[in-house]
Amino acid sequence: MPYIKRDQFNQIIALSMIEGAEFTEYQSSTNSEIVAFLEESDDIDATKSALEESDLEFVRVAEDLINTLILKKVILFTDFPEATQEKLLGREKLRQQLQGERNDSFLDDGEDSLL
Numbered sequence: 001m002p003y004i005k006r007d008q009f010n011q012i013i014a015l016s017m018i019e020g021a022e023f024t025e026y027q028s029s030t031n032s033e034i035v036a037f038l039e040e041s042d043d044i045d046a047t048k049s050a051l052e053e054s055d056l057e058f059v060r061v062a063e064d065l066i067n068t069l070i071l072k073k074v075i076l077f078t079d080f081p082e083a084t085q086e087k088l089l090g091r092e093k094l095r096q097q098l099q100g101e102r103n104d105s106f107l108d109d110g111e112d113s114l115l
Helices: 033-042 044-071 082-099
Strands: 003-007 014-016
Touching: 014 033, 033 044, 044 082
Parallel strands: none
Antiparallel strands: 003 014
């Protein structure tokens, strides 16, 4: 989400999780127009959906922050609880499978290894 449907005045009148004939414009759920639309809307499902997408986007921000702190040696990977380490490693492995490379990874086996 969300794909946007606009009226003749270019105002958002509806949001959809699915791209369609009338829902062709995609925007981030944190887009200021979408936030304003949801604030004015009584559509609680659309608001929940936008919040969920925002949560997913924020997870990536948190991962990037953690990786940056580890690479700059502000924190150590081993400072995290074991369960957190497992989750971070699992996500890193999935990301590697998608990208097929090992850039800026806390799994690197190079001399800058953080493990």
